[in-house]
Amino acid sequence: MTRGNVDDVPTGAVDENMAPSTWQQALFTPRGIALIGVTNDASRLSGGPLFYLRKHGYAGPVYPVNSRRESVQGERAYASLADIPGPVDHAYILLNTDDALDAVRNCIGARVRVATLLAGGFADAGPEGLEKQRQVAEAARAGGLRIVGPNSLGLVNFHNAMPLTATPALIRADMIPGRLMVISQSGSMMGTLISRGHARGIGFSKAISIGNESDLTVGEIGAAFADDPETEAFLLFIETIRDRAAMTRFAELAHRQGKPILAFKLGRSEAGRQMAVSHTGAIVGSDRAADAFLKHLGIVRVDHIETLFELPALIGRRGPPKRRGGAVGVVTTTGGGAALVVDRLGTLGVTVTPPSAAVLSALHTKDVVVQPGQVLDLTMAGTRYEAMRAAVETMQAAPENELVLTVTGNSAEFRGDLTVRPIIDATGDKPRAVFLAPNAEQSLKLLAEAGVPGFRTPESCADAIAAYLGWTGPGVRGEPLAPKLAATLRDGLGSADGTRNERQSLVAFATLGIATAESAVMEPDAEPPSIGYPVVAKILSPDVPHKTEAGGVALRIGSPEELRDAASRILARVRDYKADARIEGILVQRMETRGLIEVLLGYRRDPHVGPIVTLAMGGVLAEIHADAAVRMAPVTVAAATEMIQEVASLALIRGYRGLPRGDVAALAEAVAALSRLADLEEVAEAEINPLIVRHDGEGVVAVDGLIVLGGGDPA
Template structure:
């Protein structure tokens, strides 16, 4: 058998010249009989070799006893056997020089220790033989453009599957079928659909990146259950952006459950889905919450480009049904997208064109205006006005009964200066298909429409790093407040100065402390990250006698609440001047997406309010300012109800400084300032408490030292 070596990964994946189906069944009712049936029904022109050592024929075709009996080395082998035989088949493929194998079987990494051991043997067999794997637990790979339906998914039994330019990759095999059937109903076709399964070898990111050179693929739709292999996704994000091919994502996990809690509040705020959200946004992906929006959004993404800020985007709505438009306005508002009213000049231009409308948030042509020339004129005027980033037409009853009126006119505006999209209030699938094929993104429900529009307007160029530091969290050590503060000071964040006193010297030195009263007295221990919870903080201490009493109270409280904790001493700090607002600025290295920086309302109620925002680290000043604008409680920084304005620029600088731990201190696993007090405008910020956790690397500096800073 001879093999040509000029084939790419994408060629073997989507355009194989020959395929073999190992374990093909002669029973048409079985899952393992589907791939052969689908390939034949779709008219796949390549060679197909059913492999079944127990039969001479399969579904009326010659069956081959083994792969090495074939007359050629197939480009792609689909293995339908159980797990152990699948490993043996991959080993045989490596020996023969088969470049691509897809595995249906489960029973690998998802099944505990035994499955992990089995997956390790599978990976070793592939690696040794130079075989690339899709799966395990893959329902297959399809390319509707060539009839290459190498899949066991029953949904592909349908006839008349439309072709398109959207490539779908999913970590769930059943979702592939769901998207296919929903797309067919909507008249939306696909350039390829791949069930990536367990990603033992080819990850969803690497697989998609390999297909970017395919001219028949214009955009991507990803269904994600997790963010394993996120570095590959990050690499794909940059490559897809460079290729001008947008990516829509549906990611499971929109719950309030956090990731495994860590020692800081930041760990609780940085829940698994919040991290996913920050990561996907930094990838420049458009994350949607409706499954239907996943297949309806790509045409809009391709038309809009990367806008970057949904809150400042300008959406103009034109309609022949005021009630339907109001529904869409409402759905957009709940997603942070504001509708912009047309200017008086635009309204006058419509009047001059014979389609006068009353001043309003929406351009309501009313039912009487559902006429071809009027609709076309009104849409064109809005597109040419320069006042909108997107014109959205909400079509009334004519979408179903008289599409030659408004619908045809909208379709003729597909290439206007400003992108136009449409939502049909009645159930009008023929109208949606007509608009789609004319180049107008069209939506069946107001929820999916608003979801896709919000996701598209929020999409920006990727900023995620392709790789990131991965300090070893196991065995990481927590620094006490003095050492934590010193590390943050080195990053450029001001901290409150203080003096450390040993427990056995409090009475002797309390009267000669180099501080100005009143002071705060705090328990000092790396093993007591949340001092307030254990009674380890006493504020507003007025004199030396108060310091002695405060230390006695702290020692007793810590003994009661955390008896096993030994204190390094106490930290005495001058009481800082009250600021405009207290914030939390945190940093952690997520095991799934890398370094993140978190901003939240500060203090002991941080986790209760859950008013926070997150970005991948590091960030620049512009991104830090955007974060400040997203935390509702920080609105008072701008002089709420006549109050003083806070030093927003200093807070942004502190966020940037902490985020740069990703670059400057890759050994830091976690860091937090809570509270970070924001003073009045021009007076800066100051960290009143600090917590840092670093990867273990030798002895830490002595805790019995002073902490310099400004208060």
């Protein structure tokens, strides 16, 4: 039996004489299931799994284990795993937190392959619970047992009717097999997706709640089932990224199989990040870093939960759009309804292209006359089958449209044959989406049966379109550091953890190929260096990263005498600011006067997703400026150029409204160069602020920055 494939056995049945299963088989197609601690009350979480398995007709062996009862819910109960007559591949441990460790040890003794833990109170309960979780994971690892959870509401295999779960979503009478696999860090959200999907007639192949991920993670489970013949797309509900190496492997395998991965991730706001922490004990990192990571892997991130199961029909198996920033053509029978989606698309940066003269002319020849406008408005003619079909097909054929959106009015509620049927019948190979303004359940059903994505709300419709058009597929890694260059950088930076002073950092940036301001170090009470004036004087100390706050900077110094005075004042102010600061001299730099703007260029090794590079406006306001672009490092020059386009403030150097154009090419080279620090695992952070961008053709120059060594890569 291949992983996740049950075609060679009757529905719900498992061959007990098979060889011992792999953990992948044990997860969704076990030879036997043990419910450890199952209760007689089916309304309780600990009683639900047995009730759901029987209710939905699971035909495989199920063994209730309860040492206090001879029967549970009318079935024989076994006192222990040792009393069970057949093989058990998967045990659902329904006991409380304190009893879970003993149950895990019993599973190891009984050669169970996978154990799912229902109980919370582990990492989600603070340090004491985290220690309990560590003990469970350590025991399981030593005994060859794979763990789902703790804090897991279980899993469902829809193709063999196996609801091994405690989610109340399975109280409903039906389970709809489909082609979507749900992997959720939240058990309740697994149930929510199943419930909402079923309400739309959307089925699933498998679903799993993985809770705290003490062992099996999103990435490892996804990678194991990337080639599952019953699954065509993966839907993720995630709160944090715990194993980026496994996630990367999962994304690579799914991409090879042509199976999209869609993700809803919490953490857009600080409140959302705190909710995730309190829920599963997850430590949620920077949302920008997570966003960059998912994008780099080719995972489509959505902002509306219903978009998760609505978007697969839009994507199909066509892969990412052929063009970046493609436009949307809109056909509508309701101006107001269309405006709801078009307005939302505008806020998401999606271009809606008006029907061209060629489109209007082609429709005129088909006896469909409409007025020029932002959308193709068929309000007066849209209830004719021929008019709607002709409009959709003509917009599909228009080369300027990457996607065609059709918005229907009230007629969709009662006359789907006139408003929805022509959309279904229309020919064309471009993706299409339909927003039904009224509550038109029958029309939605017609669309779903035909495989045409229909949307209930303008928000989810716009979210799905923006997510699809922004999908780029897996990112390309930038050039690595040459070994000789890496050795030179290591020699210059040294090996001790901690912050390097500005002089050391600027030398490292220059080694990477980033131009730096001419500078020299002036010792206290020493003669000023011979650098052309005007100059800038700055305190040189690894303990004073924010020199301006400490009074450690003096500008526009015009002579050696002024420099001596400025150096004395700087030293006095810094000693008052931080008496124990290590002072390594005064850095004297030629003052740069040819710049157009200042940018911040940053690098850091994020503990969740790995090395990232950030570009933003620079200067003293950089830390409170939300306008930034983030990518996984290292980046290519092409990706760095895209980052420059993303930062709205950098329109100032892109030739905005006739303003002087900055050296965008040199800036992109600098971004790519700094990002190559990703090949030095000892570099925890680096920042150039400011990096001055000069006029086009004149380059960029770094005038301030720092590098921090520490740790290594906590993959």
